[in-house]
Amino acid sequence: MSDRKFRAVTWVQRRINPLLRLLPVQTLLETTGRRSGQPRRTPIGGRRRGDTFWLVSEHGERSQYVRNIQADPRVRVRLRGRWHPGTAHLVPGDDPVARLRGLPRLNSTAVRVLGTDLLTIRVDLDG
Template sequence: MTSRAERRYRVVTAFQRRVGNPLLRRMPFQTLLETTGRVSGLPRTTPVGGRRVGDTFWLVSEFGGRSQYVRNIAADPRVRVRIRGRWHTGTARPLPGDDPVARLRTLPRFNSAAVRALGAELLTVRVDLDG
């Protein structure tokens, strides 16, 4: 990762960790992804932008494999996703072969624009929802 991308990663993740995510988690209809912490074993909840298509939820991680929730998914793919205030269980998997820029065109515009502008290592994540 270039020094500019590294700097962007540090600034964006610090802001998300301290300001953005705590505020967004409190919003009742914000989409949330809950993973299991790979070290602690505790639930970790992250606000995400994405879209449900049938029994699949799609999202794009702005920092790919460096994102904590992607690292948690690698350790334990069982997740929960809160969509429109309702929790769904599922199995998540990163899709490095998918075109994340093309995928962002199918997802909500505001979040997609932010991910494209701030992200450095985009990675598509697919969540297959249970029933």
């Protein structure tokens, strides 16, 4: 069921994410494509705490943006229309379900329901 769920969720996301990227209030994570070297922007949910931004990936290391982070951890996060450079870190030892309790409720619910392999990601923002 997990593989079927993964395929269904990614099918929907491929159609919705281009629209979400156009919304000026949508939080985005920009990674560098591991093959193309081009910027890749993914709509995400998460929360900034000081100079750190926390999010949880629905599909863990199967997510394309997570694979991009593994190849190059330098990222940018768009918060309230403003870009912030930073360095992303996968945090497999963190409890992603507990982490989601401190993140925006609507996105956290969607991640828990649709996710197949939750993984916490911490972005240390530069200044």
